[in-house]
Amino acid sequence: MLVELCEEAVERLTIMNHPDGDCPLCLYPLFPEDEGSKQMPFMKLMSCFHCFHCECIIRWWNWLHAQKDADSESGDASHTRRGSTAEQGNSGSADESLGNCPVCRKIFHASDIEHVLDLVGTQSPQPDSGLIQGEEEDPLLQSDSENIRRERFESILKTQEEKGGLVQPKKNISVVPGMYLPPPTPASSSPNKEEEAGQSQEQGEEEPKEAESETNSSSSANRRGRGRGRGRGRGHNPNRRKQTLQDPRKPMRQWVQRAREGDN
Amino acid sequence: MTSSSAPSRKALSKIATNRLQKELVEWQMNPPTGFKHKVTDNLQRWVIEVIGAPGTLYANDTYQLQVDFPEHYPMESPQVIFLHPAPLHPHIYSNGHICLDILYDSWSPAMTVSSICISILSMLSSSTEKQRPPDNDRYVKNCKNGRSPKETRWWFHDDKV
Numbered sequence: 001m002l003v004e005l006c007e008e009a010v011e012r013l014t015i016m017n018h019p020d021g022d023c024p025l026c027l028y029p030l031f032p033e034d035e036g037s038k039q040m041p042f043m044k045l046m047s048c049f050h051c052f053h054c055e056c057i058i059r060w061w062n063w064l065h066a067q068k069d070a071d072s073e074s075g076d077a078s079h080t081r082r083g084s085t086a087e088q089g090n091s092g093s094a095d096e097s098l099g100n101c102p103v104c105r106k107i108f109h110a111s112d113i114e115h116v117l118d119l120v121g122t123q124s125p126q127p128d129s130g131l132i133q134g135e136e137e138d139p140l141l142q143s144d145s146e147n148i149r150r151e152r153f154e155s156i157l158k159t160q161e162e163k164g165g166l167v168q169p170k171k172n173i174s175v176v177p178g179m180y181l182p183p184p185t186p187a188s189s190s191p192n193k194e195e196e197a198g199q200s201q202e203q204g205e206e207e208p209k210e211a212e213s214e215t216n217s218s219s220s221a222n223r224r225g226r227g228r229g230r231g232r233g234r235g236h237n238p239n240r241r242k243q244t245l246q247d248p249r250k251p252m253r254q255w256v257q258r259a260r261e262g263d264n
Numbered sequence: 265m266t267s268s269s270a271p272s273r274k275a276l277s278k279i280a281t282n283r284l285q286k287e288l289v290e291w292q293m294n295p296p297t298g299f300k301h302k303v304t305d306n307l308q309r310w311v312i313e314v315i316g317a318p319g320t321l322y323a324n325d326t327y328q329l330q331v332d333f334p335e336h337y338p339m340e341s342p343q344v345i346f347l348h349p350a351p352l353h354p355h356i357y358s359n360g361h362i363c364l365d366i367l368y369d370s371w372s373p374a375m376t377v378s379s380i381c382i383s384i385l386s387m388l389s390s391s392t393e394k395q396r397p398p399d400n401d402r403y404v405k406n407c408k409n410g411r412s413p414k415e416t417r418w419w420f421h422d423d424k425v
């Protein structure tokens with residue numbers, strides 16, 4: 001029963017996350033159907049599988065952190081209230097390596113979009129070269145302070161990674177709904193080869209889509225395996241319950257309700 | 265987020281304009297049930313008619329929402345208020361300000377005018393009494409000079425409605 005539910009959930013989520021859809025931020029198609037439209041690179045957040053144009057999610061990321069910086073620098077009374085209500089989901093204000101998905105609010109890590117930041121960095125070395133395309137007038141992404149901030153951030157991230165300081169919750173114990181979680185096989189066990197092959201085939205069901213979006217956005221394919229199938233919905237900050245319920249576009253709601261039915 | 269996002273008359277950015285044009289087209293093709301967009305040539309301010317849902321306290325009542333978009337929409341939330349007369353509701357002040365978290369701290373750029381409208385209608389529909397918030401008079405007095413609700417320090421302590 002649970003497996004069926006999970007399979008259905010995977011199916012629904014897959015449909016919802018289909019890259020044929022629109023980018024939730026600009027509302028334009030991720031994959032333009034008419035040849036005339038320019039294809040913009042897009043990416044998928046591995047914590048929730050929501051897809052965005054790279055430049056759209058980065059704009060959100062930068063906005064989020066610019067707000068955070070402004071908040072912490074000003075210490076303005078009009079901002080302090082947010083600590084008590086909404087801010088937890090965004091940050092833990094000192095933590096620059098977290099963001100939240102604009103669609104489901106699930107927390108993602110800097111490492112989830114880092115490859116896209118790289119992409120942007122290599123494509124527009126000069127501040128005025130127009131980020132990816134047509135965004136010349138976006139001061140937020142182009143400003144010196146933002147570039148400095150990004151560099152600083154990346155170096156911090158690197159340090160954190162080197163020291164093993166990045167907390168990546170649940171990755172190691174994640175179960176992809178409807179899929180079999182392979183037991184950690186000892187490296188030496190050659191008799192298990194066939195079985196392993198079978199498993200990876202099974203897992204492969206969901207691979208192509210990801211590979212597709214990954215290659216579209218970047219080359220850092222090694223991130224794919226790690227993040228895949230981190231539990232959906234887990235990790236939602238309970239403090240945000242009310243807020244998330246009020247987002248009519250939010251897929252979690254369906255999932256929760258179905259799960260409840262199934263538990264009866 | 266708030267102090268800089270008062271409904272200044274700053275023009276919409278190109279990104280905001282593109283996004284709003286897209287929203288408008290989608291609204292016209294598929295408007296949320298119970299809402300009518302009053303057509304104007306002003307992309308930055310939408311006036312939307314709300315009809316109370318059948319079977320609720322507000323059935324057949326008609327209200328008007330005014331939605332003003334900031335320069336950096338959708339990164340910043342729009343300012344959403346009810347035009348006079350605002351519905352009697354425990355979370356709606358007589359000056360039209362709405363205590364609804366998604367309009368302020370819980371805004372996400374993936375939300376749209378359409379999804380805001382649905383949230384507001386659902387807030388109306390779940391109300392069990394046509395009443396002003398208990399602190400209405402105090403709040404409205406403090407809001408003189410046309411202050412934006414986005415400058416208010418909102419506390420969303422009520423989970424029920």
Ligand SMILES: [Zn+2]
Nearest residue numbers: 023026053056
């Ligand atoms: Zn986009």
Ligand SMILES: [Zn+2]
Nearest residue numbers: 048050101104
């Ligand atoms: Zn998401």
